[in-house]
Amino acid sequence: MEKLEVNKRYTAVVEGYSSEGFGILRLNGEAVFVPGVIRGESVEVRITKVMKTCAAGEAAQILTPSPERRQPDCPCYGRCGGCAFRHMTYAEELRAKRQRVQDALERIGGLSLTVEGIAGAAEPLHYRNKCQYPVGADGTVGFYRRRSHQVIPVKRCAIQTEQADRTAEAVRRWMREYRVPGYDERTGKGLIRHVYVRTNREGESLCCLVVNGKKVPAGAELTAAVRKAVPGTVGVVLSENTRPGNVILGDRFSVLWGQDFLMDTLCGLSFRLSVPSFYQVNREQAEVLYGKALEFAGLTGGETVLDLYCGAGTITLCMAKSAGRVIGAEIVPEAIRDAEENAARNGISNAEFFCGDAGAVAEKLKAEGLRPDVITVDPPRKGLSPEVIASVAEMAPERVVYVSCDPATLARDLKLFGEKGYRACRAEAVDLFPGTAHVETVVLMSRVEGK
Secondary structure (H helix, E strand, O other): OOOOOOOOOEEEEEEEOOOOOEEEEEEOOOOEEOOOOOOOEEEEEEEEEEEOOOOEEEEEEEOOOOOOOOOOOOEEOOOOOOOOOOOOOOOHHHHHHHHHHHHHEEEEEEEOOOOOOOOOOOOOOEEOEEEEEEEEEOOOEEEEEOOOOEEEEOOOOOEEEEHHHHHHHOOOOOOOHOOOOOOOOOEEEEEEEEEEEEOOOOEEEEEEEEEEEEOOOOHHHHHHHHHHHHOOOEEEEEEOOOOOOOOOOEEEEEEEEEOEEEEEEEEOOOEEEEEOOOOEEEEHHHHHHHHHHHHHHHHOOOOEEEEEOOOHHHHHHHOOOOOOOOEEEEOHHHHHHHHHHHHOOOOOOOOOEEEOOOHHHHHHEEEEEOOEEEEEEEEOOOOOHHHHHHHHHHHHEEEEEEOOOOOOHHHHHHHHHOOEEEEEEEEEEOOOOEEEEEEEEEEEEEEOOOO
C-alpha cells in the first residue's frame, strides 16, 4: 500500500474525533489526525507529518461542509491551543464528547456499559472561574500555541471571565512599564512565569503571580494596577516557583496585598479557596456533576463516606448533608485547611479530613478498621494508582463513585476495579469544559456479592 507523503494532498471523509478533538480520517490504511474538521465532512487534506502508525495533516479545503459547521467565535482559534471545538455547533461537540467516553469504556475498559447521556452547559461562554495565563520570555501574556510552549497574546478569551482577562492585561502593562522580565524556559532566567486568577460568583477575584524568585519589583504599583483593572480584587499573592519543568504553582505563597483566599458558593454551601486548592473550574456544571455523584452514591442518611482527592472539601461536604459520617483525604495542606474551615463555616459537624497521599490515607484507614459504605474518588488526569484501587477494594464499600476528567484513565481503572470485584453499572458524562476537548464522567460501581 502506498505510503503517505508529507505535503501531498489527499481526499477523505472524517470518521470521528480523537481525544484531543482532532478529526480522524483513514488514508491508505492509516489514521490521519486533522484539526478543525467535523465528522461526515469530505476534506482535502495536506499531510504535515508521517509517523510509524499514523499521520497528521491540515484541512486544505472543506469539500462538503457539515451542517454542524459554524464560524469560530474567537479570533485566536486555531492558534491558541486551549479550544478544539469552536468551529462546530455545541450539539455536535456534545455528541463528540459522549462518544469519546463511550469509546474509552468499550475499547480500553472492555465494558459494555452505555453512557446514559451528557449534561451540556446552559452557558458555554466565559464559564471558567480559574485561569492560568503563561508568560513568555518577551513579556507576552496569553496562552500556549497548540503543542508548544510558545505564548501567543490573548486579550479576550471566549471561556475566561472578563475579570481574569482584565487582570492579565493589567499585569502585562505593569511588566512593560517597570521592565519586569518574563520567564525564559530555555535559560531559567526571568521572573514572571504565570498569571493565575480565581473569580467567584459575585465577580470578586484573587490574583496570584507565579514568580521565579521570592519577590517582585514595584509591588505596590502591581497591586494598584490590578485593583484598578478589577476593583473586586480581594488579594494579590506571590507563588515562588524556581524549579524547571511544567508544574505551574510553587510550594511557597506570600501575600503582597489583601487576603490569600477567595470565597465562593457551590451547591448551597460556602467555600474558602486558597490558590492551590482544587475546585472545579465551571461552577454551574460542577453543581450538576456533584448532583449526579450524590445520586449515584444512594445515601439514605446513616452511611459512612470516604472521599479521596477531596480538594477543598466540595464533594465531601455535599455528601455530608445526606450521610452519617464523611471523611475527606487530600495531599495539599492548604486544601485540607480550607476543607476544615469550610466544614465549620457551613455548620457541618459530621465531616473530618486527613492530609496525605490518597493511597497512604486509604491504607491507614483500612488498617484502623474503617469500612465505609460508599467511597468517592475524584483523581487528577492520571487517574488512580493500582495501590489506591487495591486499598479501596479491600475496604469493601457497597458502592464506589468515580468522578473522572479523563475517559482513558477512567476506563483503565474501571477494568482494574472489575478484577477486584466491582462492576461498573451506571455512567454519565457532564460537560464542564465547553469549547475544549475535555469532559467529565461520573461512574457508579457496585460490589459484586461473593467477591
